[in-house]
Amino acid sequence: MSQQLCILQINDTHAYLEPHQELFWEGDQAVYREAGGYARIATLFSQARAEHPDAVIALDNGDTIHGTYAGVHSRGEAFIEPLNALGLDGMTAHWEFAYGPAQFGKIVQALHYPMLAINCYDKDSDELVFPPYRILERAGIRIGVIGIAATIIDKTMPPHFSTGLRFTLGRDELPGHIRHLRETEKVDLIVVLSHLGFPQEVKLAEQVDGIDVLLSGHTHNRVYDAKVINGAIIMQSGCHGSFVGRLDLEIEAGRIREWRHRLLVVDQSIPADPAMQQMIDDIMAPHRAMLERVVGHTATALNRNTVLEATMDNLLLQAIAEAAGTKIAFSNGWRYGAPVIPGPMTMNDLWNIVPTNPPISVVELSGRELWDMMEENLERTFACDPYQQMGGYVKRCLGVNIYIKVENKPGLRIQRFFVDGELLDPERSYTCAFITEQGVPAKYGSNRRHLEIHAIEALERYLARHDPANANLHGSVVAV
Ligand SMILES: [Zn+2]
Secondary structure (H helix, E strand, O other): OOEEEEEEEEOOOOOOOOOEEEEEEEOOEEEEEEEOOHHHHHHHHHHHHHHOOOOEEEEEOOOOOOOOHHHHHOOOHHHHHHHHHHOOOEEOOOHHHHHOHHHHHHHHHHOOOOEOOOOEEEOOOOOEOOOOEEEEEEOOEEEEEEEEOOHHHHOOOOHHHHOOEEEOOOOOOHHHHHHHHHHOOOOOEEEEEEOOOHHHHHHHHHHOOOOOEEEOOOOOOEOOOOEEEOOEEEEOEOOOOOEEEEEEEEEEOOEEEEEEEEEEEOOOOOOOOHHHHHHHHHHHHHHHHHHOOEEEEEOOOEOOOOOOOOHHHHHHHHHHHHHHOOOEEEEOOOOOOOOEOOEEEEHHHHHHHOOOOOEEEEEEEEHHHHHHHHHHHHHHHHOOOHHHOOOOOOOEEEOEEEEEOOOOOOOOOEEEEEEOOEEOOOOOEEEEEEEOOOOOOOOOOEEEEEEEEEHHHHHHHHHHHOOOEOOOOOOOEEEO
């Protein structure tokens, strides 16, 4: 006799409690529609549980409690109650560590489900910090859920993310856990809950046998049709809570006999769950007046949905450069940040654009350093070996025009590099504004200094002086 099992996935929700604009590619254009919101996600979860009582598991790939004002203001704590109300069965993590491992540990304690990671070690004891897996029983099926946290937390993220911790890729640990779960714990199904990124997870599935379902995270892929790699069904469900992934399995004698995958859009057709809506209204009430304040207008639709250059980052870079009085500016290629459609911009939009609100910094970089920094970043983004991909999108740049061959080997991608319309001079020193160590890593440049002004204040000032603001693409990085 076969059994039904329904797996629900959220990933990279980035602290978007409420509906927001989302970009959808339609034919030759980007179309913006409202999507997301915990109250609608709660409804989707309840509907699945009503259809399949005792046969649903709901998992979260992480990047859950950081990315909006509600996240950073409460250092993630505002999310404890709504996350527990969603009735999740497990999570793994990445940006959760932005509040420091101690604060994240406190949140994990308050959640009703475990944080799972086979690859997060205490540096002193070399012990695992979190349980590597959990076993769930649904409708007579034993399911082993194995967590893999982001491996880049101690490699490319700010150092305070990983105080006292060490992260591995998880590839060497994974086969042992699968064997243990299959042979000793006698599970029927192995589900891997990962935050490595889609390219990395595909390689992992090719290398490690015995995975039944691989829930992928981190790279914001919208996998409309789940892929099968070496027997593992792989899915990822966008970002910002704009999508929920749903996988319905029919299991017979411990094997998947049939399956159906759907990428559900969390759109206006889904009614809000009243209890969740009340919870979110209570969380947001103290901040509403501040967040809804209009600070200017944008004439350009702002988004972060393109890998080489994006309009949202151009607005941010223009504000940074103007505040610092430079022509050149850099910021990290963040993937998260809900779009803003042309029209009024609010404080809420600014917090969504740059929730870490870092100080603006200035540094002198030689032409040679500018070249090397961009080559390093291109390799981290486009490395041929997915395990070497450590980036988000390409570093965001203003005041430069770089023509690249994406497919070339490391260090050989840049064809032409212009600064303010002139060819880059390797011997010359250039004054550059930036935000965060990911914008200009510490090993580059001299005379590095922080200004008094932070990113959000710079955006406010910029929008006050340029009304409406334009943030079109400048061809800062062009694939040739
Ligand atoms: Zn991530």
